[in-house]
Amino acid sequence: MPRLPHPLSDQSFAWLQAYFEQASGIRLRPEKKMLVISRLQKRLEARRLPGFDAYCALLRDPAEEAERQKMLDALTTHETYFFREPRQHEHFAQTALPGFKRKPVKVWSAACSSGEETWSLAMQLAEHFGLHGWELTGSDISTQVLEHAARGLYPLERLQNMPERTLHRWCRKGLERYHGQFLIAPALRQRVRFQQHNLLEPASALGEFDVVFLRNVLIYFDAPRRSRILAHVVACLQPGGYLYLGESETLTALPAGMQQTGTAVFRRTQPTK
Template sequence: MVAQAFTEAYRHDPAAMTDAEMDWFRRFIYEHAGISLAPHKRHLVTGRLKRRLLHHGLSSYRDYQRLVEHPSEAQERQIIVDLLTTNETYFYREPAHFQLLRDEVLPRYRGRRFRAWSAACSTGEEVYTLAMVLADVLGMGDWEILGSDISETVLAKARAGHYPMERARGLPPELLRQYCLKGVRSQAGTLLIDPRLRQRVRFQAINLKRPLPQLGKFDLVLLRNVLIYFDLPTKREVVQRVTETLEPGGHLITSHVESLHKVTDSLSMLRPSVFRRLQGSP
């Protein structure tokens, strides 16, 4: 009777996920995005995917897996990637990095071309923060920014450049005034990135676990708050690919909680989370 009661409860509760089903989703997201999802993240997985079961009228995650495995369901597979890789971000995150750029990196590029890549940009706040800093230090000179993410959903939001005002809680007031348009009436409580900046950036879907498209060389790559989701072999692969896009002497910046210890020997650490590509490195 107890077993029967459990079975009935499971059949009518799509939030229930077996160990085998959790293992399937862990393998799926590792194979598609390189993310090592810990077993204890089951609540996160069920919380984000439960609506997909309801959307398709399915009663179990095993049924959902069967649907996702069908060759015609590429769009549904992308939806899973979007749901399991989207993370909260905000403007001027880790301010010390932007101060470093102001004080030590960008002044060297006055009068020179400067290219930057935000390699896991999510909904674009990092890209536009960098654009504000570049405009402040270099003016509207010869610079450009690429923002990339594995999720087309977040990139659509990034291209729009329209955000809740609360996302800008850490943005210096002078940057908010100069580069953001405050919403009024029906748009009150939101901000729109100034068109002058939106015209200077572009966004592209890129899976860092796969071979990179032809991107050219960059003077700066921001690879922040993404390596923490990879195991060591995937970190090495991703950092190698990204480092190869850097100009010799170019900078790679990770988040303060990430380390490149035993990951690469092609970069020298200037300070924790800030690295420079060695001259003549492969």
């Protein structure tokens, strides 16, 4: 019999809201309370706790860093697909990549979730340049999705949007215990680095980039935090570099030195520094 969800008191919900906002920059609105209960239920069961008050007390323990990370992993939304928003991938391959003369071309898949976006970009980079002449970084705040991304192992159903030729070249069908799954080709897996990064922090430690994909993540932040994230991203974008946002995301004000060149595609025109 499935267990009934534990009730979440207003006080514990307020504490979780404040902790999550401070750690991720995302404010959980009151209507998200049921979502919080359902996403954290497994953590309570895993830690054999009687309820949310006990879970919040546990999270306050300085020795529980790993549990705080698991809470963050559970509360962030990780929906993603291979070749999501295909028009942008087309723009990347047909307009952005051919314009770069200096090598290596450096690409950042920011908020990459479980890696589908990053591997889609790796496949496009490898088809354009071969296995050299490019660098690709995937980052996210959640270590759980980053581990999944680096493993490069996905259920076969995830292949839906993948162009046939790309699939045959860069994916390996799983056998025996990997039946029903596919693995990103080892030659690509060696070429990509995954790293934890909070977008609210400056990105200078990650390096400078010719292209940044920052898709379907700004929607989770309020306006001041969106501006802060954009400022960090633009600061590490090379002049002439491209920034891709999610197609449904709009900017109320363009960051200084950026020009819109397509649907949710922006180009850095001059240094902001």
